[in-house]
Amino acid sequence: EVQVLESGGGLVQPGGSLRLSCAASGFTFSSFAMAWVRQAPGKGLEWVSSIIGSGVSTYYADSVKGRFTISRDNSQKTMYLQMNSLRADDTAVYYCTKRSPVVGFPDDYWGQGTMVTVSS
Amino acid sequence: DIQMTQSPSSLSASVGDVVTITCRASQGISSSLNWYQQKPGKAPKLLIYAASSLQIGVPSRFSGSGSGTDFTLTITNLQPEDFATYYCQQTYSARAFGQGTKLEIK
Numbered sequence: 203e204v205q206v207l208e209s210g211g212g213l214v215q216p217g218g219s220l221r222l223s224c225a226a227s228g229f230t231f232s233s234f235a236m237a238w239v240r241q242a243p244g245k246g247l248e249w250v251s252s253i254i255g256s257g258v259s260t261y262y263a264d265s266v267k268g269r270f271t272i273s274r275d276n277s278q279k280t281m282y283l284q285m286n287s288l289r290a291d292d293t294a295v296y297y298c299t300k301r302s303p304v305v306g307f308p309d310d311y312w313g314q315g316t317m318v319t320v321s322s
Numbered sequence: 323d324i325q326m327t328q329s330p331s332s333l334s335a336s337v338g339d340v341v342t343i344t345c346r347a348s349q350g351i352s353s354s355l356n357w358y359q360q361k362p363g364k365a366p367k368l369l370i371y372a373a374s375s376l377q378i379g380v381p382s383r384f385s386g387s388g389s390g391t392d393f394t395l396t397i398t399n400l401q402p403e404d405f406a407t408y409y410c411q412q413t414y415s416a417r418a419f420g421q422g423t424k425l426e427i428k
Contacts, residue, residue: 249417306372307413308356312365
């Protein structure tokens with residue numbers, strides 16, 4: 203059974219840092235692109251960042267470029283999101299997603315999410 | 323950046339109804355359009371990919387159509403478990419979601 207499980211969320215002060223992890227199981231992790239999607243309280247979905255299976259190529263939304271870094275350790279079947287210079291508007295539930303290779307490249311599996319709160 | 327606009331933002335319907343949700347892209351995206359369903363407190367669930375392909379396990383009352391800039395999600399014979407928020411997502415250039423359509427019980 204495919205599973206992705208996020209961890210690492212919590213309360214952090216503005217300007218602080220946090221690292222999220224996403225542990226994967228049930229599929230050949232290194233063969234699939236992965237992504238982070240976030241949802242601010244009461245708001246819609248926002249794509250944050252993606253990484254291809256090898257980890258060589260990464261992509262970021264303009265809102266986090268230069269502050270967040272996505273990475274993965276295929277030997278540990280884990281993806282990470284290093285978040286620096288956090289702001290109040292980064293407060294959200296962060297979802298880890300597995301990307302399907304079919305046409306459209308949809309996010310076919312999602313974790314349950316981890317909450318990040320940026321507040322003093 | 324490609325912007326995605328869904329309409330309506332909210333919708334009231336009854337069990338057994340047919341509902342249609344529209345998603346418009348700010349520029350052509352071919353068929354690079356996916357649809358998701360999200361229930362309160364839960365992660366989104368993939369319904370439709372590549373504009374019209376039904377994800378495995380999703381009931382056939384869900385269907386998608388469109389290409390280019392205009393897309394539609396149709397739900398026939400609405401069931402109680404279908405009341406949720408629906409999002410479209412373009413994957414043609416980077417990624418972007420529509421703002422969501424909340425489907426409520428009338």
